[in-house]
Amino acid sequence: MTARTLVWYRGNDLRVSDHRPLSDAAQSGSVVPVFVLDPHFFAVKPPRRGAHRMQFLIESLVELNQNLARLGSKLIVVSGKTVEVIPRLARQWNVDRVVAQRVTEPLAREWEERIARLLSVPLILLEGETLLPPRTLRTGAGTPYLVFTPFARAFAKVADEVGSPLLAPRKLPPLPSALSVSETLAIPSLAELGISANRHLHSGGETAAKRRLQSFLRTTLADYAEGRDRMDLPGTSRLSADLSLGTISVRTVWDAVCRCRAAPRAVRSLDAFRNELIWREFAHSTLWDRPELLEAPFRKDFLDFPWRKDDGDWDAWVQGTTGYPVVDAAARQLLTEGWVHNRARMVAASFLTKHLMIDFRLGEKHYLEQLVDADCASNNMGWQWSAGCGCDAQPYFRIFNPLVQGERFDPDGQYVRRWVPELAKLPAKYIHRPAAAPGAVRLAASVVMGKTYPEPRVDHVAARSRFLQIAESHINKARANADS
Numbered sequence: 204m205t206a207r208t209l210v211w212y213r214g215n216d217l218r219v220s221d222h223r224p225l226s227d228a229a230q231s232g233s234v235v236p237v238f239v240l241d242p243h244f245f246a247v248k249p250p251r252r253g254a255h256r257m258q259f260l261i262e263s264l265v266e267l268n269q270n271l272a273r274l275g276s277k278l279i280v281v282s283g284k285t286v287e288v289i290p291r292l293a294r295q296w297n298v299d300r301v302v303a304q305r306v307t308e309p310l311a312r313e314w315e316e317r318i319a320r321l322l323s324v325p326l327i328l329l330e331g332e333t334l335l336p337p338r339t340l341r342t343g344a345g346t347p348y349l350v351f352t353p354f355a356r357a358f359a360k361v362a363d364e365v366g367s368p369l370l371a372p373r374k375l376p377p378l379p380s381a382l383s384v385s386e387t388l389a390i391p392s393l394a395e396l397g398i399s400a401n402r403h404l405h406s407g408g409e410t411a412a413k414r415r416l417q418s419f420l421r422t423t424l425a426d427y428a429e430g431r432d433r434m435d436l437p438g439t440s441r442l443s444a445d446l447s448l449g450t451i452s453v454r455t456v457w458d459a460v461c462r463c464r465a466a467p468r469a470v471r472s473l474d475a476f477r478n479e480l481i482w483r484e485f486a487h488s489t490l491w492d493r494p495e496l497l498e499a500p501f502r503k504d505f506l507d508f509p510w511r512k513d514d515g516d517w518d519a520w521v522q523g524t525t526g527y528p529v530v531d532a533a534a535r536q537l538l539t540e541g542w543v544h545n546r547a548r549m550v551a552a553s554f555l556t557k558h559l560m561i562d563f564r565l566g567e568k569h570y571l572e573q574l575v576d577a578d579c580a581s582n583n584m585g586w587q588w589s590a591g592c593g594c595d596a597q598p599y600f601r602i603f604n605p606l607v608q609g610e611r612f613d614p615d616g617q618y619v620r621r622w623v624p625e626l627a628k629l630p631a632k633y634i635h636r637p638a639a640a641p642g643a644v645r646l647a648a649s650v651v652m653g654k655t656y657p658e659p660r661v662d663h664v665a666a667r668s669r670f671l672q673i674a675e676s677h678i679n680k681a682r683a684n685a686d687s
Contacts, residue, residue: 205232207379209293211303212238212278213311215332216449217263218409219270221368223329224302229372233379235296236271238264239289240282240388245396253572254398255541256448262407263450264390270409276375280388286314290321296382300324304331304449307487308579309494333484334358334365334453337491347492350595354488355481368455403540404575405444412445416459425465427472431479434529434544434609435617440476443576444542446483453480486584489594496583496593500563504681505592509673510562519660520555521569523623526659528635529609530554532622539622541575546612552589553603558666560673563590591674599674602667609635625655 208228216222228234244257268278281288293301305328306312319326330336340348340357348354378384393400405411419440423430430438445451457480465473490496500506519525523534533547543551548570555566567586571577587593591601613619616634620627626634628648633640638652638659645651652658 206299207233207297208235209289209296209298209301210234210236211289211301212236212267213303213306214238214244214260214448215306216304217260217267217407218412218450218452219267219274219371220409221331221452221455222304222371223331223369224304224327225375226369226372227327227329228302229375232299233376234276235279235298235378235382236276237279237281237289237292238267239285240280240391241285241288242283243285245282245391253541253574253577255401255404255573255575256444256577257396257398258393258401258404259407259444259541259575260448261390261393261396263409263448266408266410268390270371271375274372274375275377277378278390279378279384280390281386282388286317286321289318293322293324296379298324300327302327302329304329305336306332307337307491309490309497312494331452331454332449333487334457334480335361335484337488339364340488347488348485351482351485354485355478358481358484365454365457368452368458401539401541405441405542407444407448407450409450412442412451415441415445416451416456420459420463424460424463424476425469425472428475429472431475432546432612434532434547434613435615439545441542443578443581447576447578447581453483456480483578483581485595486578486580489584490580493594496587497579500590500592501587501594502592502596503685504678505590506681508562508592508677509560511560513559513561516559516660517561517565519657520551520559520561520566524657525554526638526657527554527605528616528619528623528626528637529605529613532619535622537570537573541573543570543574544618546608547618548585549589550603550605550608552586554605556586556590557602557670558605558661558663560666560670563587563592599678600671602670604663604667606635606663623656626650 208231210224210228219225225234264278271278281292289301301322301324315326315328340354342348348357419442423438423440427438430436442451442456446453446456460473460476463473493501520530521534523531525531529547530551533543533551536547537543552566555561556563563586567582570582574582584593588596591597591599609619615631619634626637629637629640629650630644633644637645637650637656650656
């Protein structure tokens, strides 16, 4: 007996390859693929999560529809509140079940629960956002891991359970002839969403994702261990947006890397990249167990931390005018490309939370609004790690020196030259320390501190000392109160 299945596409699964719900539905009978233009995301101008991510998503939806059409089906796009639309369509179309890819984000899980209660047929949630279900790995005591290294060791023991990616269905049945799809909408254009196209963004869609993966395997992976920290080199995979919106599955990426026949010198790079995928796994697992992390610090001794509120410092950090070249380059890259090199993200986050002492949640929210790869789990873990208040975080007393970080990971200043062009003529010796350059050197480079480039908002040594003093006092007091 065949079943009619509504395949609910959710925005983290915009593909046909290695898509468990689609493959499951195709093997069971008729398939009805649906995407909902929920006003929570689509009725807000500018869109919630930002124009950069929305552009990537729209391009990915267009290709998803094309790919479904090649297989014999089509994507039904409807508007309305997801928690109301999915149950209504399930009843209206007389489906036997609704199948979707499970999501870690707390809001998405809340929607799943509400929809399941309203449906008169089963809601079946299948895996695909992560390599293993987030609740899989537990300590010997049955509790979630708090530290990455033992989590990674536990993952290694069950890595074979990841399995191989599924091929796309060879063919899909046409939509049932009796199906009423009168409310189907066209995928909205960027103009209809109030978005101006940004030519600096990577292209969305499954084809572009597969092309990026192959390019990474051919040209970048062998030197990943060293190159991934270099802000001036294309040393990263650039697959984060594809993984976030699911234009390629993390299992496909994992499988491709594990199958690589690497030269001996590249083995370390393969391990390093796999480790980054496991770190992503750790972030999703942690958010699954502690959804409250999107609102509060993981470490209780950081509750009610005396973060500063300074609009001038905040605006300077957002716009890239702090007077610290790498921090400013990261800010401008984010606003332009919707992406920031991971090393630059860490430096920028450390600077905001420790040099400027501004709440990490403001930075986290800003990144979610600007990033194409705006993944709640990874973004939150990264920000809490940088602030020193997260799960397995960098200790609060470890503070990146943005000058040294620039000199080490952008040694010739190419990253800064690209994103802070007013400093482009400075020699490498001074490009990360323009205020320290002799007057004649600055004059020759057309750099006038305070005019063509801002004076540093804070002194590194003084800002570091201020944070350490305040943080130590607050944490000691919090611990004393907890013990009393």
